[in-house]
Amino acid sequence: MTYAIEMNDISKNFGNQTALKKINFNVKKGEIFGFLGPSGAGKTTTIKILTGQIKSSNGTAKILDQDVKTIDSHFYTRIGIVTDNSGVFKQLSCYENLKIFAQIYNIPDARIDLLMSRVGLIAAKKKKAGKLSKGMLQRLILVRALLHNPELLFLDEPTSGLDPKTMKEIHQLILEEKKRGMTLFLTTHNMHEAEILCDQVALLHGGEIVECNSPQTLKKKYYKEPKIEITYKDDTQKTLNLTRENVKKINKDILTIHSNEPNLEEIFLQLTGKELN
Numbered sequence: 001m002t003y004a005i006e007m008n009d010i011s012k013n014f015g016n017q018t019a020l021k022k023i024n025f026n027v028k029k030g031e032i033f034g035f036l037g038p039s040g041a042g043k044t045t046t047i048k049i050l051t052g053q054i055k056s057s058n059g060t061a062k063i064l065d066q067d068v069k070t071i072d073s074h075f076y077t078r079i080g081i082v083t084d085n086s087g088v089f090k091q092l093s094c095y096e097n098l099k100i101f102a103q104i105y106n107i108p109d110a111r112i113d114l115l116m117s118r119v120g121l122i123a124a125k126k127k128k129a130g131k132l133s134k135g136m137l138q139r140l141i142l143v144r145a146l147l148h149n150p151e152l153l154f155l156d157e158p159t160s161g162l163d164p165k166t167m168k169e170i171h172q173l174i175l176e177e178k179k180r181g182m183t184l185f186l187t188t189h190n191m192h193e194a195e196i197l198c199d200q201v202a203l204l205h206g207g208e209i210v211e212c213n214s215p216q217t218l219k220k221k222y223y224k225e226p227k228i229e230i231t232y233k234d235d236t237q238k239t240l241n242l243t244r245e246n247v248k249k250i251n252k253d254i255l256t257i258h259s260n261e262p263n264l265e266e267i268f269l270q271l272t273g274k275e276l277n
């Protein structure tokens, strides 16, 4: 098996509304694939189709070589899903929440402790899930999805609304799981997140993929003549093309110079005319 995910011409209509139009992409085993788009672009619908929660209107899709239309309960032992906090028992402690899932999968208690320690949740072991902060709740949901060590993990906006420190820690965890061989599919509208985590990204707009490639390739493809921003000591600023002539003009009054490379955010804007947020 080369690919963990194969999407061929997948479309999805909700009544008259088309949520996805002929989506095609493959995700190699062991890579982190980012699905990027603004609200309503079709990210969650894609995850739902790929995890067998809803059926596509047209096209075929496979995860781990299995047609998504034939996914059964046994197959869920091979994948993990991190979506919203539904399914968390608010009156139960973090540990009790995890224990329920551990029992379903026959997972030893030691693994619960190990994962809780890894995500910095061990001190909150006895705390009721309903009393957790958003970041702590997200860690709990992540641990739950990782308990059975899935081959393929789906993360729907895993860091949305989290503070920068928690976000960084979750990024670290995602990269560690990739190192252990897991394939990860994540949706986000945070382009910076996609740039630092993903091997491949698909840019989704209005249910269509407008680009699909590695962040580096996209940056090269949409590379424009480099510009330099110059700030003078008197606080005035200038943006110039980075040419020999312009560099010659630069004199010792300059305080800082840095080049402007396009980021995924700008590429998305260039392609769709829309901002991500």
Ligand SMILES: Nc1ncnc2c1ncn2[C@@H]1O[C@H](COP(=O)(O)OP(=O)(O)OP(=O)(O)O)[C@@H](O)[C@H]1O
Residues within 6 Å of the ligand: 014, 017, 018, 019, 037, 038, 039, 040, 041, 042, 043, 044, 045, 046
């Ligand atoms: N069950 C449903 N019934 C009708 N329309 C739906 C349903 N689920 C999704 N849609 C529509 O399909 C489109 C894509 O929705 P989806 O939730 O996949 O977007 P998204 O990219 O995940 O957005 P967000 O970032 O806000 O979660 C939206 O226009 C949405 O209103």
